[in-house]
Amino acid sequence: MDETTNLPQYKIFINPSDLRELKRDIWIDDPVPARLAIEGKKLEIDLSYRGSHIRDFAKKSYQIVFYKPKKYKGSSLIHLNAEFKDPSFVRNKLSFxxxxxxxxxxxxxxxxxxxxxxxxxGVYLEIESVDENFINRRGYSTGAIFYAVDGDANFSLMSDLDKETKKSLMLGYERKWGTAQDEHHLQEFIYKINTLTKVEFEKEIPKYLNVEKYLRWVAGVIFTSNYDGFVHNYALYRNGATGLFEVIPWDYDATWGRDVNGKRMEADYVPIDGFNTLTARILNENIFRKQYRKLLEDIMNHKFTVEYMIPVAEQLLQSIRPSVLQDPYKKQQINQFDQELEVITTYIKERKNYLQKKLTIFS
Structure with a gap:
């Protein structure tokens, strides 16, 4: 195998004094100026660390904000994830x-x-920022985006963190794009989730939520087994034209058979019916339960299969392996990297077996 990298190369140059300032306190979000050489271009950027607990890792993750020009390929900022706890480097991308x-x-x-x-x-995963550029490049309507920043983004009136009634229904969310009026729409949505009667819910909730898209997102969380996916690790997009909310996944490295610490994950670790208030209420309605079951069966027959997923995973692993051998933080673990295709294969088989057995609860 040719061990020279075939990945795009991102070359960052920072004044040594600015680099010392960046390293002085990893918990400071203030960026430092830098230059990025990429694909034959030289761009002026602001560079900062990103993430929370991952800042303690030897290999840091970064956020790049484009300064001059203000956008590059339609993006104002991008994320560079170290994928430090994922021995394969591919779980996030495989999930997205x-x-x-x-x-x-x-x-x-x-x-x-x-x-x-x-x-x-070393090897990094460049991830598109979920913001107005994300929506615009897909041709969707102007709207609003909210980040789920902690466990209080549980669609409940109760805090997941202190088990008390929330003082504000914006707890757990940060508005990334939109207006104060959009915050009102989000709070109204959460209030309705929790106060509509069973008789009202089936008819009223589709006025606030794209239910089909939501069930597809739930299915995605279930198949990939993102334990935090139901109360964290997502963004909400409110479509300005329809007024309906959709969910966008985020931070999916702890998936496909490994947990947040990189340890092997049991196939039944994440329950088939999830665990947040909105999912519980939706799956309590017979029409949505049947829709969810049909969706799970369809995905298991066509997408969540060894035959479909493993060639995709194998191609990703082969494409980055030469660069993993250059990664100063991971090249010593190349043997583990080479075993990850089997880990993912085993996970798909065992998870599919678990889900097939549990489908009967939606009868």
Missing amino acids: DFFKEIGCLAPQSRHVLLTINGKVE
Whole structure:
């Protein structure tokens, strides 16, 4: 195998004094100026660390904001994820692409090889930011985007963090795009989820939520087994034309058979019916339960199969392997990297078996 990289190369150059300032306190979000050489162009950027607990890892993740020009390929900013706990580097991308395959909005992503001041930092996953540019490039209507920033984004009136009644229904959310009026729409949506009677729910909730898209998103969480996916790790998009909410997945490295610490995950770890208030109420309605079961069966027959997914995963792994051998943080674990296709294969088989047995609860 040719061990020279075939990934796009991102070359960042930072003044040494700015680099020292960046490293001085990893918990500061303030960016430092830098230059990015990419695809024959040199761009002025602002560079900062990203993430929460992942900042403690030896291999950092970054956020790049384009300064001059203000946009590059239609984006104002991009994320570079180290994928440090994923021995395969591919679970995030495999998940985002899977969500798109089953009919959900999801970020574009690609693997790149990053260097900073000439030092190889290794394989990174470039992830499209979920913002107004994300919506515009897809031709969707102007609207609003909210990030689920912690476990209080559980679609409930009760806090997931302190188990008390929420003082504000905006708890757990950060408005990324939109207006204060859009916050009112989100709060009304959450209030309705929790206060509509059973008789009202089936008829009224489709006035606030694209139910089919929501069920597709639930299916995506279930098939990939993102434990945090129901109360975190997502963004909400409110379509300005329809007034309906859709869910966009985010942070899916702890999936396809490995948990957030990179440990093997049991196939029954995430229940088939999920665990947030909105999902519970939707799946309590017979018409939506039948729709969900049919959707799961269809995806299991056509997408969530070894025959469909493993060639995709194998191609991704082969495309990044030469660059993994250049990654100073991961090249010593190349043997584990080479075993990840089997880990993902085993997960798909065992997860599918579990889900098929549990389908009967939706009869």
